[in-house]
Amino acid sequence: MTEAAEKVPADEAELPPLRPPSADNGLFAVFHRRYLLKLLVQREISARYQGSFLGLLWSYINPLSQFFIYWFVIGVILGQHRGVPNFPIHLFAALIIVHFFNETFGAGTRSIVRNRALVVKMAMPREMFPVATMLVSLYHVVPQIVILGIAAALSGWTPDAEGLAALVLALAIIGTLGIAGALMFSAANVFFSDFGNAVSIFNNFVRFGVTMMYPYSMVHEKFGSGAQYFLLNPIADAVLLFQRAFWTGTLTPQQQAKDGLMPDNLMLVGVLALLASLVLLAIAQLVFSRLENKIPERL
Amino acid sequence: MATSIVVENATKLFTLRYHRTFKEVTVAKAKGRATGHTFKAVDDVSFTVEQGESIGIMGLNGSGKSTLLKMINGVMRPDEGQILTRGRIAGLIATGAGFHNQLSGRENLYLNAAILGMSEAEVRRKFDSIVDFAELGPTLDGPVGHYSSGQKARLGFAIAIHVDSDIFLADEVLAVGDKPFRSKCMKRMKEVRNSGRTLFYVSHAAASVQKMCDRVIVLEKGRLAYDGDPEGGIKYLHYDEPDDQDELGDDEIGNDI
Numbered sequence: 043m044t045e046a047a048e049k050v051p052a053d054e055a056e057l058p059p060l061r062p063p064s065a066d067n068g069l070f071a072v073f074h075r076r077y078l079l080k081l082l083v084q085r086e087i088s089a090r091y092q093g094s095f096l097g098l099l100w101s102y103i104n105p106l107s108q109f110f111i112y113w114f115v116i117g118v119i120l121g122q123h124r125g126v127p128n129f130p131i132h133l134f135a136a137l138i139i140v141h142f143f144n145e146t147f148g149a150g151t152r153s154i155v156r157n158r159a160l161v162v163k164m165a166m167p168r169e170m171f172p173v174a175t176m177l178v179s180l181y182h183v184v185p186q187i188v189i190l191g192i193a194a195a196l197s198g199w200t201p202d203a204e205g206l207a208a209l210v211l212a213l214a215i216i217g218t219l220g221i222a223g224a225l226m227f228s229a230a231n232v233f234f235s236d237f238g239n240a241v242s243i244f245n246n247f248v249r250f251g252v253t254m255m256y257p258y259s260m261v262h263e264k265f266g267s268g269a270q271y272f273l274l275n276p277i278a279d280a281v282l283l284f285q286r287a288f289w290t291g292t293l294t295p296q297q298q299a300k301d302g303l304m305p306d307n308l309m310l311v312g313v314l315a316l317l318a319s320l321v322l323l324a325i326a327q328l329v330f331s332r333l334e335n336k337i338p339e340r341l
Numbered sequence: 342m343a344t345s346i347v348v349e350n351a352t353k354l355f356t357l358r359y360h361r362t363f364k365e366v367t368v369a370k371a372k373g374r375a376t377g378h379t380f381k382a383v384d385d386v387s388f389t390v391e392q393g394e395s396i397g398i399m400g401l402n403g404s405g406k407s408t409l410l411k412m413i414n415g416v417m418r419p420d421e422g423q424i425l426t427r428g429r430i431a432g433l434i435a436t437g438a439g440f441h442n443q444l445s446g447r448e449n450l451y452l453n454a455a456i457l458g459m460s461e462a463e464v465r466r467k468f469d470s471i472v473d474f475a476e477l478g479p480t481l482d483g484p485v486g487h488y489s490s491g492q493k494a495r496l497g498f499a500i501a502i503h504v505d506s507d508i509f510l511a512d513e514v515l516a517v518g519d520k521p522f523r524s525k526c527m528k529r530m531k532e533v534r535n536s537g538r539t540l541f542y543v544s545h546a547a548a549s550v551q552k553m554c555d556r557v558i559v560l561e562k563g564r565l566a567y568d569g570d571p572e573g574g575i576k577y578l579h580y581d582e583p584d585d586q587d588e589l590g591d592d593e594i595g596n597d598i
Contacts, residue, residue: 057343057392058507060425063415078455085444085452092443163439164456165415165430335418338411339355 063165067334069221069327071167078166082174087181101182105141109134116255126257128292131194135288136254136281138186142179143216143277144245150175150224151231151241158341168334169327172224176217183213190288199291204309211312212283215276218319222326229333232340252281262302273305276315283312343427345508345539346390346413350422353383353408353563382408384563385422392427392507395540397554399547399574405563406543410434410512413541428507431457432541433497442486446477446496449485453497457504467503474529475499476522490517502529509533512543527553547580 072079091097112133117123126132153171154161161168187209191199223244230237252275253261261269273279286308290298297303305311358377360366369376383405390396398406411417411434412424439456440449450471454464472481475495485493494517501509511530518526530553534540544550550557550571557574559567567577575581 058428060344060347060427062418062424063413063426063430064418075455077461078452081452081455085441085448089443157441159441160439160452160456163416163434164453166456335420336356338417 067167067169068331069167069169069173069323072169072173075167075170079170079174079177082170083177083181086174086178102185105137105186108141109137112137112255120255122255125260127294127297128197128289131190131197131199131289131292132257132285133254134190134193135284136252138183138190139212139216139277139281139284140248140252140254141186142183142213143220143248143280145179145182146176146216146220147223147227148241148245149179150220151227151238153224154228154232154337155235155238155341162338162341168337169225169330172221172228175224176221179220180213180217194288194292197292199288202291205287205291208283208309208312209287211309211316212280212287215280215283215312215316215319218316218323219276219280222319222323225323225326225330229330229337232337233333248277251275252278253285254281258282258285258304259300259302262305269302269305273311273315276319279308279311279315282308343392344389345392345394345427346541347425348386348388348409348413348422349424351383351386351409351412351419351424352381352421353405353412353417354379354420355382355408381563383412383419383560386560386563386565387422388558388565388568390539390541392539393537394556395534395542395554397550397557397571397574398541398543398560399545399550399557399578399580400560400566401578404560406560407434407512408563409560410510410541410543413508414510426508429458429505430508430510431501431504431506432508432510432512433494433501434510434512440485440493440497443484445483446475446481446485446488450481450496450500453500454504457501457506459504471499471503474502474525491519491522494518495522498526502526502533506538508539508541510541510543513545545580547575547578551575 087098091100094100096103109130113130117129117133123129150172153175154168157171160166161171191201227237227241258269261272265272273282282304286304290304293303356377356379360369360376366376386405386409398409400406408417410432412419413426414430414432414434415426416434439453441452444452450468451464454467454471455461459467475481475498477492477496480488480492485496488496498511498518501511509530527549530540530542534553540553542550542553554571557567557569557571558565559574559577567574
């Protein structure tokens with residue numbers, strides 16, 4: 043943003059340069075305009091469950107109800123409570139990550155269409171909307187982490203430095219990946235709402251593609267060295283990191299010593315997953331910039 | 342005097358699609374029918390504006406005025422050619438500039454001011470002045486969805502006029518306001534003009550364009566048809582010829598100033 047000229051300066055050199063009025067866009071501009079971002083996040087928090095009686099509580103009811111379904115079906119009926127030590131912690135840790143990603147991706151995909159009133163008439167970086175959606179989802183994740191932390195502590199967990207690093211890494215991977223997906227799909231969703239529907243299919247894959255209902259050791263037993271391909275999925279890596287942060291600490295030393303409980307070099311895998319997510323984000327930004335030009339006329 | 346806006350061979354293509362579903366497109370393709378067509382909403386338009394000039398944009402409905410304004414504002418990019426501007430831009434693109442209907446007037450005020458580039462401190466400083474100007478009274482805390490189009494325009498104009506901009510864009514803002522508000526707006530726009538800012542004013546009201554602007558650009562089917570003094574532009578569009586009902590409307594707005 044430039045300083046406004048109240049009086050006309052005599053010299054052209056004093057004036058801001060001539061440039062395209064739409065030049066200030068892109069993800070970097072979003073972080074330059076933090077005040078606007080803050081307002082959008084506040085707005086989004088109050089608007090996401092607008093008109094509903096329980097309001098914000100839905101952000102907890104939704105994952106909690108899922109937790110109990112999985113807890114009962116996978117834990118009790120399919121017997122994972124016996125197969126996986128401290129299965130509820132294992133499950134809940136994964137669920138938080140899966141829910142964070144699905145919320146960011148789903149709501150982010152709809153964000154441009156939902157804010158069409160602003161998109162069509164106001165000049166602003168449109169990346170604001172997917173980014174704001176991610177921050178709103180992150181805001182909802184915090185109390186869930188607190189609940190998980192308490193539950194884990196009751197099961198004998200003590201926080202450790204590496205676990206904390208794993209936690210931050212997991213959230214960074216999902217945040218980056220969520221924005222990347224939301225950017226790409228939110229622009230595409232303007233042209234064909236099919237993309238909005240495709241998101242729910244994708245969300246289903248996410249649920250089953252991570253170590254939520256089954257432990258990593260099972261993947262390790264079934265596929266042996268082939269298990270490394272499982273780690274190509276950054277969301278699976280984030281879930282493992284999150285379980286490293288909260289779940290492994292609740293296990294007894296013998297349980298921890300089990301072969302293939304967690305992949306080798308998990309932290310390194312996590313860092314690579316974050317880098318891959320950043321590359322995807324850069325690609326998403328390119329796609330978004332391409333499509334963006336046609337967005338106002340198609341809304 | 343410095344250049345404020347440069348428009349160079351700006352062209353904006355719009356694609357009109359007749360079908361939206363896969364089935365319809367397939368059927369149309371199979372029958373050899375066209376599935377859409379592209380047209381130029383703004384076609385190879387070039388002009389430059391000096392700092393402090395006030396430009397009236399005129400033209401019939403659908404001649405590309407709003408599209409041109411959107412490109413200058415940065416909402417759209419030209420598909421061909423380029424547009425350059427200097428400094429901060431504020432203004433209204435059509436009445437009731439991007440408001441969220443579910444949000445209250447107050448929330449929309451903060452959001453819109455931030456989008457137009459105001460900082461938190463700036464909004465706080467100008468809040469009362471904006472509210473005074475909009476004259477919404479207690480409706481300010483009601484959802485914007487319940488506002489009349491005149492009330493929306495008031496709020497939008499009040500915010501935009503308070504931004505310290507170098508370029509001010511106004512797109513038919515006065516079409517929906519009542520008489521006292523219109524004259525207030527015209528007064529503020531004159532202040533904007535006299536402060537040396539660049540003014541871009543889209544209107545069908547020949548009289549107010551004549552009073553406000555020192556240059557008129559007429560668009561015709563997206564092409565630049567006329568660029569020169571206001572009298573000539575109004576003549577070009579035959580807006581000066583008496584026409585019972587038109588005459589009445591025009592005079593009305595003219596009297597306000």
